[in-house]
Amino acid sequence: MPPTPAAEDELTPRAWLHLQAREIRGWLWLSSVLGVLAGLMTLLQMALLAWVVSRLIDGEAPPGTLTTAFGALAGVIVLRALAQWGQESAGVEASWRVRRRVRAMLLDHLAALGPTGLSDRHPAGLGGQLVEQVEALDGYFARFLPQLRLVMALPLVLLGVVLWLDWLAGVLLLLAAPLIPLFMALVGMGAERLNREQFVAVTRLAGHFLDRVRGLTTLQLFNRAERSVEEVFVAADDYRRRSMRTLRLAFLSSAVLEFFASVAIAMIAIYIGFGLLGYIRFGPADELTLFSGLLILLLAPEFFQPLRTLAQHYHDRAAALGAADGLVTLLNRPVPDGTEREGWPMPGAFDTPGARIRLSEASVAYPGREGVLGPLSLALEPGQCLAVVGPSGAGKSTLLRLLAGFAHAEQGRVEVVPAAPIAWMDQRPWLVQGSLADNLRLAAPEASDEQLGAALSRVGLDGLLATLPEGLATPLGERGLGVSGGQAQRLALGRVFLSEAPLVLLDEPTANLDEASEAQIVASLRDLKARGRTLVVATHHPALIALADRVLSIERGMLGERTARSHDATP
Numbered sequence: 001m002p003p004t005p006a007a008e009d010e011l012t013p014r015a016w017l018h019l020q021a022r023e024i025r026g027w028l029w030l031s032s033v034l035g036v037l038a039g040l041m042t043l044l045q046m047a048l049l050a051w052v053v054s055r056l057i058d059g060e061a062p063p064g065t066l067t068t069a070f071g072a073l074a075g076v077i078v079l080r081a082l083a084q085w086g087q088e089s090a091g092v093e094a095s096w097r098v099r100r101r102v103r104a105m106l107l108d109h110l111a112a113l114g115p116t117g118l119s120d121r122h123p124a125g126l127g128g129q130l131v132e133q134v135e136a137l138d139g140y141f142a143r144f145l146p147q148l149r150l151v152m153a154l155p156l157v158l159l160g161v162v163l164w165l166d167w168l169a170g171v172l173l174l175l176a177a178p179l180i181p182l183f184m185a186l187v188g189m190g191a192e193r194l195n196r197e198q199f200v201a202v203t204r205l206a207g208h209f210l211d212r213v214r215g216l217t218t219l220q221l222f223n224r225a226e227r228s229v230e231e232v233f234v235a236a237d238d239y240r241r242r243s244m245r246t247l248r249l250a251f252l253s254s255a256v257l258e259f260f261a262s263v264a265i266a267m268i269a270i271y272i273g274f275g276l277l278g279y280i281r282f283g284p285a286d287e288l289t290l291f292s293g294l295l296i297l298l299l300a301p302e303f304f305q306p307l308r309t310l311a312q313h314y315h316d317r318a319a320a321l322g323a324a325d326g327l328v329t330l331l332n333r334p335v336p337d338g339t340e341r342e343g344w345p346m347p348g349a350f351d352t353p354g355a356r357i358r359l360s361e362a363s364v365a366y367p368g369r370e371g372v373l374g375p376l377s378l379a380l381e382p383g384q385c386l387a388v389v390g391p392s393g394a395g396k397s398t399l400l401r402l403l404a405g406f407a408h409a410e411q412g413r414v415e416v417v418p419a420a421p422i423a424w425m426d427q428r429p430w431l432v433q434g435s436l437a438d439n440l441r442l443a444a445p446e447a448s449d450e451q452l453g454a455a456l457s458r459v460g461l462d463g464l465l466a467t468l469p470e471g472l473a474t475p476l477g478e479r480g481l482g483v484s485g486g487q488a489q490r491l492a493l494g495r496v497f498l499s500e501a502p503l504v505l506l507d508e509p510t511a512n513l514d515e516a517s518e519a520q521i522v523a524s525l526r527d528l529k530a531r532g533r534t535l536v537v538a539t540h541h542p543a544l545i546a547l548a549d550r551v552l553s554i555e556r557g558m559l560g561e562r563t564a565r566s567h568d569a570t571p
Contacts, residue, residue, distance in 0.1 A: 011332070013324035020098050020137075021145060027094035028141070032149035034087040039154040041080035042302055043161065048073045050295040057290060087146065095142035102327065103134050112335045114406040129326055136323035139316025147310045158303045165292045166284050169268050173303050176264030201239045209235075246315075257311045261304040268300045354382030354534035355416055355503035357403065362412035364398055373398045375412055378552070382502070385525075385535040387548035394554040396538035397427070400505045403536060416503065423501035427508050429492030431483075436465075436491070437472040443495035455497045458527075459490040460520040486513050493521065497528065504528065506537045510544065522547060 011019065021028065052069050110118065110126065118126070155177065163170035212219070212228045219225045272293040275285035363374030373395040380386055388396045401407035402414060404422050423443070431439050440452045447455075452472055456465050464487060468474045476482045483491065489511065496504055509525070510518045522543045529535055529547070537544055545551055 013321050013328050016328045017324050024094040024097050027090050028145050031087050031090035031146035034083050035150045036153055038080050038083035041076050045076045046298040050291050054291040091142040091146050095138045098141050099134050133323035133326050136319045140320030144313040144316045147313050151306045151310050154306050158299050169296050172268055179260045201242050205235050205239050265300045353532040356382055358415040360413040362409040362414050364407050365410045383532045385529050385548045387545045387551045388538045390554035421501045423496040423499040423504045425492050425506050435473045435475055444498040455494040458497050458524045459494045460517050461490050504533050504535045510541045
């Protein structure tokens with residue numbers, strides 16, 4: 001089982017990346033083994049090519065007698081291509097598994113933190129982390145880590161072959177090889193910092209842009225649209241400059257590495273050329289043949305190729321470390337654990353459609369604000385309706401968030417059985433850009449059009465639906481653009497009726513509605529209560545108070561209870 005965020009608490013970015021790699025080490029080793037196999041096929045291919053060329057130039061064998069050699073060369077090329085394909089496929093699979101796991105881990109942690117724990121984080125920034133920073137891990141696991149293992153094995157094999165053919169050429173390769181890792185380390189120090197700054201910049205840019213788009217109407221009303229465009233341009237230009245700085249460092253480092261590799265290959269080519277011509281008689285130069293010299297010359301670029309490839313992917317490592325820094329910071333954010341909640345019951349363990357609630361001396365406090373709610377004790381049985389009343393700011397919405405798990409009790413105990421799912425309707429219901437059906441199916445993805453129409457009828461929107469030419473396919477804009485505030489509230493309430501949640505939490509469900517709509521909503525809530533659902537409603541409406549079995553009055557975070565008689569009033 002993958003470790004939970006709590007188990008990864010306080011990990012450094014490098015340690016966190018190493019922990020993710022442990023989960024897919026089988027795929028990484030498979031990619032590395034196939035890479036070594038591709039390298040050995042390359043060695044065999046170069047040896048066959050050098051042997052064929054030397055036999056043809058020396059005139060020792062006519063072309064017709066080399067058919068077997070050409071066939072073997074073609075077979076080796078095919079095997080090398082298959083090994084390279086397998087290497088890349090295994091790396092891609094390893095990267096996909098890590099990214100899927102990390103994204104699920106982040107979503108679970110964000111759900112555990114809840115809206116209260118994420119109140120200081122911009123949703124656009126969180127979206128950027130879930131998409132861009134997770135995707136930045138791709139190159140590290142798909143290419144860098146397998147290539148790191150190849151660098152440890154393949155160049156040593158090629159160096160051993162070159163030393164066997166000509167020890168002086170091997171010494172030249174051995175002297176040039178350490179320069180590439182040295183410059184990689186020097187470049188990586190700056191690249192990691194630049195990538196980290198770049199991810200911070202793009203996160204801020206996403207939040208900045210989303211805020212301007214959401215407030216575009218207000219900006220136009222106050223004649224600040226042009227100024228806002230300039231602000232977005234400045235933020236985008238800052239991100240551009242940071243990106244170009246990272247690319248400049250990458251191209252500069254690649255040029256330096258290519259220079260040293262090219263110089264080393266050129267030195268070997270000069271040595272072999274002059275050795276074959278007889279101008280160099282030092283060491284093993286006299287023993288050079290066309291076959292050995294050509295093979296060494298063909299293997300020299302292959303000796304540096306794993307190092308050069310690693311240098312190219314070294315920036316994937318820097319990008320992954322920069323992304324991991326932000327991801328680990330988010331995962332290290334502690335989940336409030338003051339609230340003890342019961343888990344999901346097994347099927348059949350809870351024989352009523354409602355939820356049972358127990359609060360024991362539970363209190364809620366926000367940073368900088370003590371005593372927001374409680375301490376309070378409460379017991380609510382399945383199928384009961386609780387009305388919570390009190391002045392604005394008294395703590396009614398905080399009580400709903402506590403029951404939903406969005407806020408956590410600083411002290412005391414909260415038991416909600418079953419703990420999930422719940423149906424929640426806020427004072428400002430959230431509607432997504434999409435059709436009416438899309439917004440309703442957020443609560444019931446498998447609901448039919450007939451069920452959606454019935455839900456709209458129960459909240460009094462059947463008349464609106466009949467006037468829409470496209471019906472349930474009518475598109476809505478961001479945050480319900482296209483419907484009024486009251487219609488948006490009733491649409492969100494329609495999602496509650498579609499949900500099978502045993503616990504229904506409503507925050508001022510009749511706000512912004514006319515009397516006829518209010519009466520219809522109250523009648524629908526009475527039907528929902530009759531089905532055994534547990535309702536907790538924050539309200540000032542007399543008809544909703546009369547509907548409740550119990551009424552709690554909150555003032556300054558403290559409760560005073562009085563029993564309601566639902567038969568005293570009608571909706």
